[in-house]
Amino acid sequence: MPHSKPRVIYWFRTDLRLHDSPALQAALDLDPEVFYPIWTWDPHYVYRARVGANRWQFLTDCQRDLSSSLTKLNPKQKLHLIREAPQTVLPKLFKLWSITHLVFEKDTDAYARDRDRGVMKLAEDAGVEVIVKMGRTLYDPNELVKHNGGRPTMSMAQTQKAAAALGDPAKPIPPPTSLPDPGDTDLSSIDHQRPDPTPDLNAAHRDLSHKESQYTSIMGPNKDFSIPTLEEMGISGATTPHRGGETIALRTLDTIISNSDYTGLFEKPKTAPTAFSPQSTTLLSPHHHFGSLSIRLFYWRVQEIYQKRKQAQKPNSSIPESLHGQLLFRDMYFGAQAAVGAPFAQEVGNPICKFVDWHLRSKLNEHNLLAGDYIVDNEKAESYFRRWKFGVTGFPWIDALMRQLRLEGWIHHLGRHAVACFLTRGGCYVHWERGAEVFEEWLIDHEVACNSGNWMWLSCTAFFSQFFRVYSPVAFPKKSDPAGEFVRHFVPELKNFDKKYIYEPWKAPIVDQRKWGCLVKGRGV
DNA sequence: TGTTAGGTTGCGTGC
DNA sequence: GGCACGCAACCTAAC
Incomplete structure (x- = not known):
């Protein structure tokens, strides 16, 4: 039966707001008969992208807040969170809900571009008009x-x-003041396609004592399109404030x-x-x-x-x-x-990125894109990398920053400079892609363009080339924190050290190290 | 084609 | 404490 008024899916992705959204505005300007605000719980991000507990929490915070704002505008509305890949579920929704328009904000990342190209083709096949607006x-x-x-x-x-x-x-542009109703939303007639959970790049974040259940039902455990909890994801340990x-x-x-x-x-x-x-x-x-x-x-x-x-x-x-x-x-x-394009996040195939013979180079797939693993060419570099990641290098400023990053999912921009310089040209000669991957995993504000760009900047492989400007792990933090309060907070084993030694505790006399409760340099070392 | 100046965010020294 | 300066394996737009 032909419909006189548009039946619209608004596909939320990285635009979790009502204010100043050109795409949302365009969707509502269609004056829809039915309006479905949806999110597709994409297995790509769940299993194939590096996302730690803190960023999952931040995402679901945003989704819950958005959903409640949608409900405030129309009690029949919410964010309809659909637990299946967009590529498989959208064509089924087009048909089931007799959709005429799909609207979303443009996403510029490599995976998102491929995904959206595919989805636009599927929409075309289904006779659904697609409207895309830049808003990011x-x-x-x-x-x-x-x-x-x-x-x-x-x-x-x-x-x-x-x-x-x-x-x-x-x-x-201002937020909408009203929303049309959704139509029928029951998805129980849909053939639910569950994803393959392997390989799982986020396995380290999953608590094996809990079985993940995020994909058990397409509408969620209560069939109400609920936002997945960290428990359902099998993820524990969100620690960010x-x-x-x-x-x-x-x-x-x-x-x-x-x-x-x-x-x-x-x-x-x-x-x-x-x-x-x-x-x-x-x-x-x-x-x-x-x-x-x-x-x-x-x-x-x-x-x-x-x-x-x-x-x-x-x-x-x-x-x-x-x-x-x-x-x-x-x-x-x-x-x-x-x-x-896609090679922006890596060295190989990236015309702006200078080649440096770093340690721990990435393994590549058949398309010369990062395969998710790397080559351990040097045991010392691998050890440096792991100690850097977990904040046990022995340089208090570096360790404090890396611990803050893991705990809170955020560190100051200049702190990012300090640890990035240290891992790459400043000390360890480890490939910037290794560091970028750790940031991808732990940052709540991880943005591919900014993260890759900043890592190239700090490693002097693009944007910046004054390699002789190196951040000293001792002199640099002293400028803004001569007493070392930041270090004392995040590296509490050093909290009693005199400020004279707070950034280079190995220089403290052994007797003082004993007195202050942390032996940095044992006898015979 | 050559020269020059400028580049978000360095450090250590000396005044 | 603040500022100027030298350091000296760079890159590139602008003239």
Whole structure:
């Protein structure tokens, strides 16, 4: 039976918000007869991407918050979380729900691009119209590249120039004030396809005493499209204090914006990487990753502050150190990624990445893409790598950062510089791809474009080449934390050490080491 | 085709 | 404590 009004699936992915969503707006502008906000619980991310407990928690925080916001707009609505791969379940939904339109925000990562290309073909086959809108960055990365002569955006100067040609970023659009009903949602007639759980890159995070049950039923254990719990994922050990969701994101943004001096004078290089509780930067990056905060809303609210301060003749910081600069850096990396494509996250086949004969090179698959494993060419390098990962190098500054990363899923940008420099050109000569994989696993704000870009930057393989600028694990943290409070917090075995030795405890006399309760250098070593 | 200046965020020294 | 300077295996846009 032909339908006069559109029947729309809105496919949420990394755009977990209602405010300033061009794609959501486009879906609602269709004036749908029925509207299905869905999330597909994709086995690719569950098993084949590296995602630790803290990021799973952040994601499900965002999903729960979004779902409750949808319900507030229409009590019949929620985020319909469907536990099957999008590639297999979407065609079944198109048919079952007589869908006319599929709408989603563009995702620029390699897997997502392939997935979306496939899904668009399936939609075409089913006679479903697809609407895709860019909403993740200040500028469409492809447009930035076009205005950079078709080349990857490799510096802030290039990015600023291309951005200037494109004009101001779009103004944010308000959230919807109402939502149409969903139609019939029962999926029990669907032939549920459960994924193959092997190989499971996240096996280390699964608690073997719990059996995972995330894919047992397509609508969840209570057949209500519930968001999977960490228990259902078989994952335990989320330890981060940083929580997700649009509500928290908007509240955090308000707090930042309400501090005119902080917002107007923000200069990244002057923020302390040793500050914790509270941190010295905004901690909004995970919200940008999951889309619980619009990048354009942040940009324009900061712009308002700049304007007001200018009128009051107060100083403002400027790009690249300013808050606007931080947002533009993100666009620079997205632009570079867009021009390079899938090899952006690796060295081989990546035209912007310089070859260095690092230890622990990646194994590649038949397409010359990372195979998920690496070659141990050198036992010492492997040992350095493992000690780096788990925060037992013996350099307190490095160990404190890596422990904070594992525990909280976030470390300051300059802390990331310090540990990345240390693992690669600064000390261990381990391949930057190893470090990037650890960040992928542990960061709650992991973003392929920014992560790969920053690792190439710090390893001097792209974007940056002044190899002689090395972060000292002793001198660098001293600048902002001479007493070593950060180290004392995250490496508590050193908490009694005198500040004279806090960054190089091996220099403390053995008698003092005994007195302070931690023997760094035993006799005979 | 050559030269030059500049690049978000270094360190150690000396004043 | 703050600043200037040398270090010196770079890269590349702009002229």
